[in-house]
Amino acid sequence: MEVITWLLESSLAGILVRGLAYGTPLLWGSLGEIYAERAGVVNLGVEGMMILGAFSGFATAHVTGNPVAGLCAAGLIGALAALLHAFFSITLRANQYVSGLALSMFGLGLSGLLGRGWEGIPLERPLPEVTILAPLGFALAVVLWVVLYHTRWGIILRTTGEAPAAADALGINVILVRYVAVVFGGLLAGIAGGFLSVAYRPSWTEGMTSGIGWIVVALAIFASWDPLKAIWTSLLFGVLFHLSFRLQTWIPAEPLQMMPFAFTIIVLTATARRSGRVRQAAPEALGLPYVRGER
């Protein structure tokens, strides 16, 4: 019953703010994934891009003493990692799922290898948790929504993901658009990872993304590939993650840590049940490599 008193005592606003702190990397990551998938490329490498971003962000922030430089480095490394996925899945037309998986493995491995000497060092000047990247993330979501639905670029991006052959016939460079979208997605995933190590938990721990990169991929589906919807879906999962930490006073940690992952399956099932609306929302050519001359 203590749980209930705690829930009543801690204001809703308080829980929301904490949820926002955890929801921020989810938001940045899922915005990036939404754009990549809108161009027709699934990137399962989010976990790898985030962890590489987290490490490079921390290392840069620690060496330069400037957390913003850390975030920039994180974004840059995330974009570079995404370029790897783009090359394999777009140019070499390798299976997108497997290529993303390879990127996640590689990212976890490389960050663990390079980051060994950096564990346990606290960051002297961390970034505040919710005051910078959270509002920026909201603004970004709105901008990305406007770009996606109300600009020429948005039409180009969506056409590339829905009907690449038609886009090609219209003179759109399908390969280029896909590259740009995937690399942009990596940039955001890298920043999301950098947020973890520079603001949320200002330190470096090997494997510190602990599976949220996979949840980001699910959130893109849950948000029906809509940047505005990504705001509340990330916030919802942010609150869930926060609760899974806070309730540990009363409930064993492990069943609680399981919760966001189980909830992901539940929301994906629930979204799928809504009479195929999701199937309509999914980019038609998602997951398919584009070869000119094939239908």
Next chain:
Amino acid sequence: MRQLGPLRFEHDPESSLTRTMFVSALAIAAAFLVAGLIFWAYGVDPLRAYRVILVDTLADPRALPEIFVPAIPLLLAGIGLLLAFRAQFYNIGAEGQLLAGTIAATWIAVFTSTPGPLMLPMMFITGFLAGALWGLLPSLLKLRLNVNEVITTLMMNYIALYAVSWLVTGPWKGPSVRGFAYTDTFPDSAWLPYLPGTRIHWPTLLLGIALAILVAFLLNRTRFGFEIRVQGHSPEAARYAGINPLRTTLLVMLISGGFAGLAGVGEVAGIHHKLLDPSQVSLGYGYVAIIAAWLARGNPLAVIVTAVFFGLIYSSGDVMQVSLQMPARVTDVFNGLILFFLIGSERLLHYRVRWMPAATNQTVPATLPEEQAASGRERWKS
């Protein structure tokens, strides 16, 4: 057809065994080369790293059998995954299915009074069932509601991971182990025998080899195998032929999950003899088995070879930790790179490469009409 310097690439959709092996070897060599560059950047002489890998694992008679220790779970889980991939079901959940198998086997060994001779068979049977059950939910969601199986199987991995770590720190924590997060040690009847002088639990190894042969037979010689192959090739054709995708996929996933579950039983009954922290029970075997299955290019018997190869990668990671003080994650660097190069080289499988300098081309005009005929056929095919 493409000319690249003196090399000519001719389209040939059917890949021969030699070419498959050559391309795979090339991909692995490229992965090792890039890994060497990374080691060099890390401050370890790559040549020394390669020597450590070769000498300390392959040339050391005591270290050599250790290769087979991780190869056993990789083999079992890998065959199951291969079957799922052949049916176009992206099961990324072998890790969770393996852990589900360890939970079931531990329950039989520690909490039931199964008589001695029945103990190990019961553990394998319940382990199979638990793994199959763990794979059932994602496959039902996929078939009924078209929920992406990649994500659901991944989520099931994390759920299994936290389930095991909850069991060993909470309800199943052994009364006799004090501060540690283990269950009690299994009774003697639940221990798998070793090959003398090694940690190779041979019954599981034999089981893996037998199942590889069984799956090869199933795929190539039975009606069910035919249905899997048709569905994997073209789901539409399968529907036209009256193949029930629900039945095929469900059966494939039960087998796939079940085999991963068997791998889990082998780990607790063969190596640890208790349930402990999930990161110690499975060193990412469920994920690496994906690469082993992918490297086998659809051939179940080839998993026997690829599993041993990734066993070597695990051993290399171990010796590099000891001799070069590198962190355990070094195996993930290898695995990620190998997977990248494997899928990146896949298109090479469909080309025959010939040594044909441009000069000889021009002096032999007789090849010209033949060439045109060939390119005509090629256009027809695509």
